[in-house]
Amino acid sequence: MARAANKPKKEISMEEALWKSADKLRGSVEPAEYKHVVLSLFFLKFASDKFETQRKAIAEKYGEKFVDNVAFYTKDNVFFLPEISRWSFVMENAKQDDIALKIDTALYTIEKANPALKGALPDNYYSRLHIDTAKLASLLDEIDKINTGDKENDIIGRVYEYFLSKFALAEGKGKGEFYTPKCIVNLIAEMIEPYDGILYDPCCGSGGMFVQSMKFVEAHHGNKKKVSIYGQEYTNTTYKLCKMNLAIRGISANLGEMA
CATH class of the missing domain: 3.40.50.150 (Vaccinia Virus protein VP39)
Structure with missing residues (x-):
C-alpha cells in the first residue's frame, strides 16, 4: 500500500513563535503578566540594537574616542546604554542563575541614563517573578532572533501590536x-x-x-x-x-x- 505523503510542517510566524515561548512561562507567570515579561525584553533588545548601530556609525565617522559620548546618541533620538544594559551582556549571561537580576539591573540602568524613559520600565520586576532560569533563557533566545532593523516590514510595529492584541484576547x-x-x-x-x-x-x-x-x-x-x-x-x-x-x-x- 502506498505510503501517505508527509504533510509539510506549517511554518509559524515570528510573532507566533514568540507567543509560544511566552506561553512556556505558564505555571511561573500568569498569562496576564506575559505582556510585561515579553515586551520589556523586546524593548531592551530594540534599544540595544539601535544603540549598537549608532555606536558603530559614531566610531566610523568620529573615531573610537567618541563612542561613549552620550550627546552623540541623544541628538539622534537614540538611548544611551551603559555596558550592563546592553543586549549582548544579557545574552552572555542568559544561562546564569541570576539572569533575572541582571535584566532588572539593565532596565533600571537604562531608565536612569535616559530621563525620557522616567517611569517607563518595570522596577525589580523579573526578580520578583521567580521565573525558572531555563524558561527565561528560552524566551531570551527567541527575542534574540528578531531583526529590529527591518524597517521595511515594520518588525517593531508588528511584534508590539500582535502581542498587545494577543494579550488582550488572553485576558478577556x-x-x-x-x-x-x-x-x-x-x-x-x-x-x-x-x-x-x-x-x-x-x-x-x-x-x-x-x-x-x-x-x-x-x-x-x-x-x-x-x-x-x-x-x-x-x-x-x-x-x-x-x-x-x-x-x-x-x-x-x-x-x-x-x-
Missing part, C-alpha cells in the same frame, strides 16, 4: 483597558485628520491612538513635529506599556506622572 475581561483594536483607532485617526495642533487622549492605554495618528500624518506626507501629543493613563502597568510603545516608535509625548 477588561481587555479594552490597554488595547483598542487597530481598526477602531485607524477610523478615529481618519476622522480627526491630526495634521497639526494638540492630540489628547485622556485614557490612552498603550498608546495605539497616538501611533496610528502619527502613521496617518506620515502617510499623508505631513510633519509630525507639528503635532503635540498629550495623554493620561490611570493604571501604572499600562502607563509603562504606553511609554515603551511610544519610545520604540520614536514618538514624543507628555503623559504626565504615573497615578
